[in-house]
Amino acid sequence: MGRIFSGVQPSGNLTLGNYLGAIRNWVKLQNDHECIFCVVDMHAITVWQDPEALRRATREVAAGMLASGVDPKKNIIFNQSAVSGHAELGWILNCVSRLGWLNRMTQFKEKAGKHKENASVGLYVYPNLMAADILLYKGTHVPVGDDQKQHLELARDIAQKFNNDFGREVFPLPEPMIFGSATRVMSLRDGTKKMSKSDPSEYSRISMTDDADMIAKKVRKAKTDPHPVPDSVEACGDRPEAKNLMNIFAALSDQELKEVCAEYGGQSFADFKRALTDLAVSKLAPISEEMQRYMDDPAQVDAILKDGAERANAIAAPVLKEVKEVVGFLQP
Ligand code: ATP
Numbered sequence: 001m002g003r004i005f006s007g008v009q010p011s012g013n014l015t016l017g018n019y020l021g022a023i024r025n026w027v028k029l030q031n032d033h034e035c036i037f038c039v040v041d042m043h044a045i046t047v048w049q050d051p052e053a054l055r056r057a058t059r060e061v062a063a064g065m066l067a068s069g070v071d072p073k074k075n076i077i078f079n080q081s082a083v084s085g086h087a088e089l090g091w092i093l094n095c096v097s098r099l100g101w102l103n104r105m106t107q108f109k110e111k112a113g114k115h116k117e118n119a120s121v122g123l124y125v126y127p128n129l130m131a132a133d134i135l136l137y138k139g140t141h142v143p144v145g146d147d148q149k150q151h152l153e154l155a156r157d158i159a160q161k162f163n164n165d166f167g168r169e170v171f172p173l174p175e176p177m178i179f180g181s182a183t184r185v186m187s188l189r190d191g192t193k194k195m196s197k198s199d200p201s202e203y204s205r206i207s208m209t210d211d212a213d214m215i216a217k218k219v220r221k222a223k224t225d226p227h228p229v230p231d232s233v234e235a236c237g238d239r240p241e242a243k244n245l246m247n248i249f250a251a252l253s254d255q256e257l258k259e260v261c262a263e264y265g266g267q268s269f270a271d272f273k274r275a276l277t278d279l280a281v282s283k284l285a286p287i288s289e290e291m292q293r294y295m296d297d298p299a300q301v302d303a304i305l306k307d308g309a310e311r312a313n314a315i316a317a318p319v320l321k322e323v324k325e326v327v328g329f330l331q332p
């Protein structure tokens with residue numbers, strides 16, 4: 001396999017969705033692959049970020065990766081804006097990507113909401129920058145949650161069009177890696193919406209920094225229906241909120257959904273929620289303690305990001321040079 005690239009936005013506190021859908025999988029990949037993991041701060045500013053909060057969230061996302069077991073020696077961990085090639089290639093790819101392609105992106109429609117004309121242009125071209133993030137390193141594989149599948153398909157289309165337009169096989173076509181048992185963790189308030197760190201409702205998500213009391217409160221308040229816990233996968237069918245909680249339980253305990261259904265089926269949700277709280281606390285507490293340790297030593301996090309940015313730039317610079325040459329830019 002070639003080179004792995006993935007990222008997380010410092011747009012809020014890391015959620016259980018980010019952990020189960022992305023970061024936990026990175027830890028599994030790091031021993032056998034060359035991996036680049038990025039705190040994508042330039043993506044975060046596509047919606048308003050308070051500058052001080054952005055600085056803190058950037059360190060916190062890095063701390064979350066490190067505390068989850070992503071090793072900064074085996075991998076490259078850095079923040080996107082520290083390598084200027086992302087912006088440079090992003091612009092070039094803005095000129096390759098097509099309006100019609102971007103118009104099909106469902107994430108823009110969801111994030112822009114009703115008043116699209118008030119959304120930033122950055123939010124609209126976000127997928128082009130995401131393609132640049134990956135292609136700047138000639139990334140071949142991208143471990144992400146299910147929600148990023150459409151953006152990955154666009155990145156492939158952009159890479160292919162670039163190669164065709166210039167008649168050179170500059171970029172590999174990156175492949176999504178969507179795996180694990182929780183590729184789409186849903187909101188605790190609405191089983192049809194994905195859990196997101198930028199959701200205005202704090203009670204829609206479990207954050208990796210939540211303490212035991214907060215986790216207990218959020219799980220207790222999580223929406224369910226009046227029926228007992230479903231006893232089979234089929235019985236979860238039209239009960240998205242119930243299925244989501246059971247999926248989270250399965251992912252955290254490394255079990256199949258059907259095993260969780262067999263064990264808890266028929267019980268009340270009040271009992272099941274207590275078991276889920278205990279499990280979530282036991283898995284997240286060691287990670288959040290370790291995150292706190294990194295947050296107490298921001299200089300250490302900054303040094304890791306700086307080292308990562310230098311190593312990332314060493315890979316990116318010759319790729320960018322090649323791209324500029326192919327496009328026809330003079331490089332004095
Ligand atoms: P935002 O709301 O700002 O978009 P987010 O929670 O969606 O934040 P991102 O930084 O956009 O997080 O995504 C980081 C990674 O986490 C991506 O690989 C994404 O697919 C994955 N991810 C995000 N939310 C979920 C989820 N609910 N379930 C599984 N994976 C998720």
Ligand code: MG
Pocket residue numbers: 196
């Ligand atoms: Mg997102």
